[in-house]
Amino acid sequence: MKQPSDPFVDKSTSARTSALAVGATTLLASSLFRQALGLITLIVTARLLAPKDFGIAAYFLVATAFLEMMQRQIATVLIRLDDVTLEHLKTVFTFQIVLGIVAALFFYVTQPLLALLEIPELIQLAPILCALSLIIALKSPRFVLFERKLRFSFAAAEETISRIVYSIIAISLAWLWGDFWSIIVASVCALVTRSIWTFSMAPMTIRLSLARWRDCLSFSVWTTGAQVSLFFSNNMPQLIIGATLGLADAGVFRLGNRLSTLVTTQLFAPLQRVLYPGLADISRNTDRQDEAFNRLNELLLAIVLPVSLGMALVANHIVVVVIGWQWLGIVQVIWILAPLKALETLHENVRSAAYIEGSTRILFIRNTFLLVFVCLLMREGVEFGFSGALIAAGTASLVTILTTLMIAKRYGTRTFFGPVTVAWRSFVSTLAMVFVVLFVSSAFGSGDAVGWAYETEEDLPLLRFRFAIKVLVGVLTYIGTHFLLWKLIGKPKGVESMTLELVAKIRSRLVTAH
Template sequence: MKPPPEAASGQRAPNRKTSVVTGAATLFASSIFSQILGLATLIVTARLLTPTDFGVIAYFVIAVALLEIIQRAVSMTLIRQPDITEAHLNTVFTMQVLLGLGAAGLIWLSTPLMPMLGLPELTELIPALCIISVLISLKSPRFPLLERDLRFAFVAGEEAISRFVYTVFAILLAWIWRDFWAVVVANFLTQVARVIWTYSTAPMWPRLTLSRWRDCLNISSWSLGAQITQFLTTNTPQLIIGATLGLADAGTFRIGFRLVSLFTNQAIAPLERVIYPALAHISRTDGTTQKAFEQTNAILLGIIIPVSVGMALVANHMIIVVIGWQWLAAAQVIWVLAPLKAIETLQANVRSASYVKGDTKRLCIRNSILLVVTIVLMLIGSSFGYFGAILGTGLSSVFAIFLTLIMARDFGTGGFFGPILVAWRSIVSTLVMVAVVLLVGGALGNHDQVGWAFNSPDDLPLLRIRFLAKVLAGVIAYVGTHLFLWHLSKRPEGFESAALSLAGGVCRHVFTRGPRGESS
């Protein structure tokens, strides 16, 4: 058996800042690649499948993602453990398998509930979900140790390969079958690819044992609860819309929510894979994470706010140009949720800091409160129809931001709004961007001729030109204003310097090689 990755890497202590920057650069590049493939998948499948298909897909994808979160909550215990032994690895593997089998059993027992909930179409998915539940549990427990040692190239490889497999098969099978089974089979093949990748990069022969269950359970129990409640809060709107308004409305909502997620939650996910191990490393070596927490807030908001707000500004055009005007109702989701979900990404940083501090119990309680509030708001909102449900989702996002800011006070400085105001240059630059885009839209006659774009496909080329003009104007306005404010502030360390370091890390990773053939 090969020595654990942490032992091998211990021969030469890595430079933490270099490892984090390079890891962020690698995962960010992988994220861009994944988002491009994800967008391509969405574009093609949206033109081949119906809103009802997407409603079924919404429930399936939510179930699979929940299974993945449960498994990752167990493996994350290895990142925070001070000392890792083979017994810990085997215990984690055993817990993964038990959870996978238990979840499969619960899914199978839920079969009679589907018709009772008015969703008989979902009974067809039960066998596939049971198989996928077991498959997810078989991933190598040694793989998280690569993250623990800040070796993120392997994580980026997993994300890129799995996304590539999913995109190829989802598009191919959707073209052939023209129904939701294309996504189901593509997801199964993606999980197979993930298992193969984890064992090829972190090989081991696991055995079943629970000898270290106390070490793992003490950390993972509240962590698991926090992640499950957070996940359910995020996906409750889709579940309630499908149950109360029908699968077609749930499918339309999913299209809009998926576009928002591509540029908020999905874009942040790879960076969060860097944040938690990095903060854990800083905590073990320096004993404090306050400065890193504040800088990470600035980076997250600097990336996400302009993208999400810009997306809301051109939502109509983007829907029509990208996936077709038949999905125009999804633009309402983007208008309401994109700016709110941008600020809500702060909770990714709060989650990571809570895991490092070991304060997962409070995080679980916070998420449980948010889940209850979200359910109430969604039930009230959906009683007023589709747009009412969207407003209910928006109000739950506002409440989530409020709770996040309360918890953030324990990890940084600057008062209640400190985590947001730390990115003041990004906020001002975004406001300038909004003004410029609205000005360009007015100059192009957008408000006078908005109707033609939605009713006549013959005018689509002109719409593409206007869409591109707004996007370019927004990018130039945001970047230019940001650099100008940074210069006036005498170039302090923050989002801008981190962006330059990230760009430098990408260049070094692509164009240079380390002494052992590894990217430096």
């Protein structure tokens, strides 16, 4: 491996960093559009559907997300391999088909077990999940090679097109039917669109082969096991609440959790697709993995911390103005989960670093522990009703963060709090934002600070005005404090300098275009 001082490596690293920056910007821009569209879809469907409909749909969406996650894990091995051949592509596609068939058989034979939950609608969804298992499996493995080559525009287009399809169909059918089937049909259409898109952009002849099964299976077993256990530990609160407290509470938790993750994990999930290919490329060509790991943590927290805390501060306004009075119960969900979900996003950086190092077994052990812990914790929490379940979910999220930091000691600064302390300016700026927004709230009156002063729709214009003031003050306080701290410590290389460089590039392109 060449040393970083080699001019050729510097040039290569610069080009690589530029490619990652372009990819990250592309995915972030498309993600902002999709999440805005997703928020609109959520608002409209929440006004047209009942909490029970969201509770039923939650089970279906958890199952489809699980199937997508499993298929994604099979294909990720193509990013890590030093050399990808046609036989590797055929083997991965074969694994996808086998997994799809196994999943379809699983949903078919478990229909009698679904009857034990005494939710008849779930039995109706079983045949659809069988078909979806095969539809999701029919994705072109060659499509993943775009990410390997740091060409993320294709992934951005895949996510955007499927989101547009889902939103149009979900809103239209919710207006026509007014029940959970609108979400089900929209999800199916979106997944079919994804499969068609991958083959149209990365066509390949459908042939089955197991010639490279050792290369693919050795990596995929631990990664799939780790992701399966993490998936269920993340979704177990939703499933247990629905099974014990009822579909209405499950719908409230689903919507509150969805809004909390909308500005954290959901918003930056496509952006985090850059992390694994980017770190893998850096690992193959340089010895700057630790520096890249630290920079990614700093960048991620600089964005998600103020957004998540800001959302918690104005959660009552968001719910009343955007969704409606009938959903006020989700405010407490946002208050507890939004800040914690922001710190949970660090896991994606840790997971990518572990994949590259080959330490997938550690992730599997950690995630299995979390799954058992969450199940036991939620079982006790639901005994105290919805509030107890919510506290249990928050505690589970906190333990998730602590275990993430334990694994993160292997990378970056090699310290327990290293992933957090690299973004200390973001934490200080966020605290300043919180204090200023609370001060502004107190100036409006104690009732507004508590958040329950509005009881009629006649108060909505005033509420919208105060909501806008709080958001504006919060944004200006966070950005101003961040750059002030950066200037006071000598303007080191960090998220502030990256932001200024990006603004300069955008301005330069606009001037050139004119």
